[in-house]
Amino acid sequence: MSAEQRTNLKFLVQLGKTPSEALGMLQKVYGDETMSRSRVFEWCKRFKEGREDVEDDPRSGRPSTSRNEANVERVKQMVRDDRRLTVRKIADELGMNHNSVWKIITEDLGMRKVCAKMVPRLLNDDQKGRRMQVCQDILERLETEPDLLRRVITGHESWVFEYDPETKRQSLQWKSPASPRPKKARQSRSSFKVMLIAFFDVRGIVHCEFLPQGQTVNQHVYKEVLRRLLRAVREKRRELWQGNSWLLHHDNAPAHNALSIREFLAKKNIAVLEQPPYSPDLAPCDFFLFPKLKEVMKGTRFDDADDIKKAVTTELRSIPQESFQQCMQAWQRRMDKCMRCQGDYFEGDNL
Known part of the structure; x- marks a missing residue:
């Protein structure tokens, strides 16, 4: 999927589209599966500088499991660019172990995923x-x-x-491992x-x-x-x-x-x-x-x-x-x- 998106991105750059315009077009086609904003901007820069290959840079060995400062900073930057990214997508983009990414986000960055809070009004x-x-x-x-x-x-x-x-x-109510999960009908x-x-x-x-x-x-x-x-x-x-x-x-x-x-x-x-x-x-x-x-x-x-x-x-x-x-x-x-x-x-x- 990523290679396919990079191919389309290369075509959009050749058409003179800006990174923001290209990102919007990819999002219309791929939805939640779209590459992150930072990756789109990075590849736009590569193609504009003359890169022809759409394949990702080769990585040696197994995915990194290191929680060093460099990887923490990489994860932090990706999350800042798009706070809706999943752990899986971050890990795939950075070539890192999923568990390492999870620990970086929750322990090193002290972050957790929450739903948007409903408020009476967006105050000016x-x-x-x-x-x-x-x-x-x-x-x-x-x-x-x-x-x-x-x-x-x-x-x-x-x-x-x-x-x-x-x-x-x-x-909420307590249940034993053998007991069935309690049910209730949806009522208006x-x-x-x-x-x-x-x-x-x-x-x-x-x-x-x-x-x-x-x-x-x-x-x-x-x-x-x-x-x-x-x-x-x-x-x-x-x-x-x-x-x-x-x-x-x-x-x-x-x-x-x-x-x-x-x-x-x-x-x-x-x-x-x-x-x-x-x-x-x-x-x-x-x-x-x-x-x-x-x-x-x-x-x-x-x-x-x-x-x-x-x-x-x-x-x-x-x-x-x-x-x-x-x-x-x-x-x-x-x-x-x-x-x-x-x-x-x-x-x-x-x-």
């Missing part, structure tokens, strides 16, 4: 800068107001499904769902409710939710209510950020703690409450919406106060991480 520089600015503002306030996060009531809404399949990790997620709206602080749930079936969150619905939240704060957090010292935290959803909502909050003299856009990793409901709630419910099929509501209410009440305290501490750590990562998304701070 302005969005990263905005995330940093919001985090910096809050962290600076914490220096003069150490109890700031203890006065925050944060909230959001989320769908809870009639059936949410359990994760692969949740389905849910024929109906319920919208949960929840608000909490460092002490626990302040207010939660479920929207009627078929209703979505718009500015009019959210204003009524906020009215009920205010009553809950007055009843359950009397010291915050009397001193008007609490802050509301929610994300930048259109319903939350509508003019009518901002006017309502200003009229009620409710301060709002800013949330940077595209930042569920910095929203306590998204990185703590909803994942914690839904994790224990995965794999359970509910009969109707009332069953979902009962299960959600039970789980919310079972979350200890210490978990909410740890959430607020993790929130501050996440803001620190966001600053260290220059506003980019970061690996989670699991609770």
Whole structure:
């Protein structure tokens, strides 16, 4: 296969194609089996300098098993040129033993192959800068107001499904060598769902409710939710209510950020703690409450919406106060991480 590709590459060089153009053409034909970028550029250079032979340079003896500095550097360069290369392809290209290449990559270079991480958005520089600015503002306030996060009531809404399949990790179970591998049928997620709206602080749930079936969150619905939240704060957090010292935290959803909502909050003299856009990793409901709630419910099929509501209410009440305290501490750590990562998304701070 490599000789065939080099023959085609020689022809493309004679046609005046650049190495990048030649690589693109080879990829269209050979797909994953295409020579690495570094090899394509190397052979283009050889053919341009007048080389006629398309056969690879002869190698004496068996494939090298040496993990010397030269081979480490060769492997490192190939991986840098194309991070999707397989160990087999690197070994074949360099004429090295597969096991040696594997050890160089994992032990000498300290690398491992991982899947791309799903993120809410590929952030541009302005969005990263905005995330940093919001985090910096809050962290600076914490220096003069150490109890700031203890006065925050944060909230959001989320769908809870009639059936949410359990994760692969949740389905793991022990088996003996003689026992058959456990099986489960593939099932789709849910024929109906319920919208949960929840608000909490460092002490626990302040207010939660479920929207009627078929209703979505718009500015009019959210204003009524906020009215009920205010009553809950007055009843359950009397010291915050009397001193008007609490802050509301929610994300930048259109319903939350509508003019009518901002006017309502200003009229009620409710301060709002800013949330940077595209930042569920910095929203306590998204990185703590909803994942914690839904994790224990995965794999359970509910009969109707009332069953979902009962299960959600039970789980919310079972979350200890210490978990909410740890959430607020993790929130501050996440803001620190966001600053260290220059506003980019970061690996989670699991609770």
